[in-house]
Structures are given as structure tokens and as C-alpha cells.
Amino acid sequence: MTQPVARPQHRDTGDPAPVQREIPRDTPTGIDLERVIGKQVRSLRTATGLSVGDMAAKIGISKAMLSKIENAQTSCSLSTLARLAAGLDVPVTSLFRGVDSVREAVFTPVGHGAVIVGRGTHVGHHYELLGALRGQHKRLEPVLVTLTEASETFPLFQHAGTELLYMLEGVMVYGHGDAEYTLRPGDSLLLDGEGAHGPNELVRLPIRFLAVTAYPDKHVE
Secondary structure: OOOOOOOOOOOOOOOOOOOOOOOOOOOOOOOOHHHHHHHHHHHHHHHHOOOHHHHHHHHOOOHHHHHHHHOOOOOOOHHHHHHHHHHHOOOHHHHHOOOOOOOOOOOOOOOOOEEEOOOOHHHOEEEEEOOOOOHHHHHEEEEEEEEOOOOOOOOOEOOOOEEEEEEEEEEEEEEEOOEEEEEOOOOEEEEEOOOOEEEEEEEEEEEEEEEEEEOOOOOOO
């Protein structure tokens, strides 16, 4: 006899609920007009608490027609779009949210990132920018750092925003303000970029780590 699987009980810790990032595979990508409109209409209708029948009666179309619209089985006339927007109490443009949106992505083949020349480059510190988006997304800067030579002096960094270090290879002691952290492969360090930070000791070479900096929205270089 199959035993029921015990499900873990959620304990309320007072922390915010985790953000849901996964979406259904059939979510419109912005290139299918009927699907985008249908998804928006269903989402907005559900948010108002109206059933398909109630919504259809409210805007003066048949229940079957509204069902076809939500399931992308028919195209809407301009007058129907106007009725839908009025019934949902939103601008008509809200029904087109996501249409023809260009979502940029940057692919960087291994070893082909732009080399950043910094103060540490001459002492065996190699900085490789792994990609950069335009506009508001430019505030995220991922850099692969490789340290290959021992040195008695190390560059010190200080900048606006938040930085995440993820250790890939080697061992080093990294300083942030008055604190020190020994980083080994798999370790991570999240820090406030306003605090002076940088490597204090290279314990085992070569060293490689990923440094991802998230700058403030209004950051100016």
C-alpha cells in the first residue's frame, strides 16, 4: 500500500514571500497579438473577480465570444477592444502590454569578453566584462576576475551599488571595510560597494571569481 507523502509545513517567519519568477511555457512572448490580448483580458478580468459570463454581460458581448477572445481563438474589432477596456476600467493600451517588446540579451562566448584595464592589470589581475545591456539594464555589470600573480599590493575598490562575489577557483582573503573573509570555490560574498573592498591575500593561485555589480538606477559613470 502506498504511503501518503508528507508535505513540509510552511512556517511564517515574518519575511516577505518569495517572488514567483516561473511562468507557463505558453505565456505570450510579444509576437502573437491575439494571445497577448487574450492573456491580458483574462488576467484583468480575474483580478476584478468577474466570471466570464458576468464580464460578457457587462460589456454587451456573448459569453462564447469573450471565451474565444481569452483563448486567442478570434481577433478583436476596435469597438470590442474599447468595450473590454471600459469594462475592465483600464486604458486600451493595457490590453496590448507586451506586444512587440524587444527584450535584449547578450551572448558572450568563452574568452571573448571585453577586457577591462584597471589598476590591478599590471600585477596579474585580469578583468573580463561578460556582457552589458543598454538603457536601464546597463546598471548590472558582470565581470570575470582572474588573479595569476602574487603581489604585495592590491587595488582597492569603492563604488555605488551592491556587489556579489562568487569564488570559482583558488583561495583568497578578501577585505571589506575592517572585515576579512576567506573565500574558497563555491563561497560567495555580497557587499555594499560604498565600503572599501578588495583582495588582501592571495592564498592559492590561480584565482578566479565572478564579480557582479548592481549599480543604482540613477548611477552615472
